[in-house]
Amino acid sequence: MQEHENIFEAFLAEKGLKFTLPRKLILDTVFGLHEHFDAEQLYDLIHRVSKEVSRATVYRTLPLLVEAGLIQRSVRSESRDTFEHIWGHPRHAHWVCKVCGSVHETDMQDAVRILQAKARAQNFSLTEINLTLTGICWKCQNHATESQ
Amino acid sequence: MQEHENIFEAFLAEKGLKFTLPRKLILDTVFGLHEHFDAEQLYDLIHRVSKEVSRATVYRTLPLLVEAGLIQRSVRSESRDTFEHIWGHPRHAHWVCKVCGSVHETDMQDAVRILQAKARAQNFSLTEINLTLTGICWKCQNHATESQ
DNA sequence: TGTGAAATGAGATTCATTCTCAATAAGGAT
DNA sequence: ATCCTTATTGAGAATGAATCTCATTTCACA
Numbered sequence: 001m002q003e004h005e006n007i008f009e010a011f012l013a014e015k016g017l018k019f020t021l022p023r024k025l026i027l028d029t030v031f032g033l034h035e036h037f038d039a040e041q042l043y044d045l046i047h048r049v050s051k052e053v054s055r056a057t058v059y060r061t062l063p064l065l066v067e068a069g070l071i072q073r074s075v076r077s078e079s080r081d082t083f084e085h086i087w088g089h090p091r092h093a094h095w096v097c098k099v100c101g102s103v104h105e106t107d108m109q110d111a112v113r114i115l116q117a118k119a120r121a122q123n124f125s126l127t128e129i130n131l132t133l134t135g136i137c138w139k140c141q142n143h144a145t146e147s148q
Numbered sequence: 149m150q151e152h153e154n155i156f157e158a159f160l161a162e163k164g165l166k167f168t169l170p171r172k173l174i175l176d177t178v179f180g181l182h183e184h185f186d187a188e189q190l191y192d193l194i195h196r197v198s199k200e201v202s203r204a205t206v207y208r209t210l211p212l213l214v215e216a217g218l219i220q221r222s223v224r225s226e227s228r229d230t231f232e233h234i235w236g237h238p239r240h241a242h243w244v245c246k247v248c249g250s251v252h253e254t255d256m257q258d259a260v261r262i263l264q265a266k267a268r269a270q271n272f273s274l275t276e277i278n279l280t281l282t283g284i285c286w287k288c289q290n291h292a293t294e295s296q
Numbered sequence: 297t298g299t300g301a302a303a304t305g306a307g308a309t310t311c312a313t314t315c316t317c318a319a320t321a322a323g324g325a326t
Numbered sequence: 327a328t329c330c331t332t333a334t335t336g337a338g339a340a341t342g343a344a345t346c347t348c349a350t351t352t353c354a355c356a
Contacts, residue, residue, distance in 0.1 A: 018302065018353060039344080054305045059344060076224070079313080080343065093263075095272055106266065111259055115241075115281060118254065123286035124243055133263060134276035141273055166322060166333065187312080202336045207313065227344075228312065 004031050004070055004087055011068035022053045026061045030071060030085055036103065038080040072128050075103055093131040099140035152179050152218055152235055159216035170201045174209045178219060178233055184251065186228040220276050223251055239277055245285035252285075 008027050009019040029046050030037070037045075043058045062083060065071045074084040075094045091112045092105040108131060119126035156175050157167040177194050178185070185193075191206045210231060213219045222232040223242045239260045240253040256279060267274035 016302085020303065020353075022304070056306080056345085057304060060303085095270075097272075098275075106270075111262065114259065119281065119283065122243075122254075123289070124245075124281070125284040125289055126281055127246075127284075128280075128282035130278070130280040130282070132276075132278040133267065133272070133274055134278070135267065136273040136275075138271035141271070164333085168322080168334065170335075204314085204337080205335060208334090 002028075002031070004085075007087065008065070008068055008070060012064070017064075022057045023061055023064075025050060025053055026058060027065065027070075030065065030083075031087075033085070036074045036077070036082045036084045038077065038082045040080065069127065073130065075132050077101075077103075091129055093133060095133045095135070095137070097137035097140055098134055099136050102137060102139075104137075150176075150179070152233075155235065156213070156216055156218060160212070165212075170205045171209055171212075173198060173201055174206060175213065175218075178213065178231075179235075181233070184222045184225070184230045184232045186225065186230045188228065217275065221278070223280050225249075225251075241279040241281060243281045243283070243285070245288055246282055247284050247288035250285060250287075 005019075005024065005027060008023070012019050012023070025046055026042065029042060029049070033042075033045075039055075039058050039062060042062075043053070043055050046053050046058070062071070066073065066083070070087045071083045071085045074082045075096055076082060091108045093108045093111070095104050095106065096102075108129075111131065112129060115129060116126060152175060153167075153172065156171070160167050160171070173194055174190065177190060177197070181190075181193075187203075187206050187210060190210075191201070191203050194201050194206070210219070214221065214231070218235045219231045219233045222230045223244055224230060239256045241256045241259070243252050243254065244250075256277075259279065260277060263277060264274060
């Protein structure tokens with residue numbers, strides 16, 4: 001069994017909840033991904049493998065994964081809530097281009113250390129950090145320049 | 149005329165758009181606020197003063213204010229998009245308690261400088277910074293301790 | 297194997313946001 | 327001032343992500 005399964009199972013047990021097959025399928029699909037995803041994409045992916053999991057269960061499981069510390073809400077894309085797994089991944093910042101919509105990531109360890117210190121100082125138990133930087137990427141700036 | 153009106157009018161003129169009465173009412177109401185707000189709250193506030201502005205116009209104007217750099221999207225509250233004005237306000241981080249839902253703010257100037265330097269280094273034209281820290285505030289931690 | 301609680305699927309529901317479209321207003325040109 | 331073109335608006339319909347309902351199924355444990 002992979003470690004994220006252990007973590008989720010322990011989390012569920014602690015709350016008197018069960019590690020069912022639908023939850024396992026959702027968890028494994030999430031950790032098979034290496035990109036941000038939303039509930040609908042996840043539902044589609046799971047359906048390629050199995051027709052066993054309903055949309056409702058996908059929506060119900062995602063908040064559990066967040067609470068377990070395995071995934072976190074990410075940059076909102078279009079009108080959908082998006083997620084990304086964070087277990088085993090260093091915290092990173094998201095740079096969102098408002099022209100082409102691209103999202104790219106950069107390391108954030110230095111900022112994380114500062115923020116964790118601030119959290120300790122004010123006795124805030126920090127579990128999620130979301131840093132999003134919006135603007136125009138260099139590619140889109142170049143396009144704008146060319147067309148002038 | 150207040151400065152935010154000048155900024156918005158210039159922004160609109162630049163795009164061949166008009167500084168109409170509904171847009172002026174929305175702008176002034178936004179800058180009369182000192183808290184985060186969502187479209188519905190804004191619509192209600194404007195209606196206390198005037199029945200002139202429709203919900204559709206509120207929703208249509210908010211993205212213009214974002215684009216003009218006068219407001220920015222803030223922490224999403226419940227299921228609604230929220231905003232806050234940023235013109236004349238230093239950038240700040242949001243600390244969201246996931247138990248009581250409180251949002252409190254702290255200064256972020258030091259982090260902003262680091263991020264602006266990073267943006268320059270990768271030639272990213274930075275316009276918005278959104279830093280949200282989620283966890284449990286000290287009050288809620290104390291409550292949890294008491295009840296054990 | 298029986299029992300009670302938790303979980304699920306299917307579809308209905310909710311509700312924030314966006315869209316449609318006919319009517320109106322603005323602002324430059326004459 | 328009066329056209330004329332284009333932007334804007336309001337009202338309500340439409341959209342669509344997310345949540346809820348509830349009858350049925352599954353699970354864990356005795």
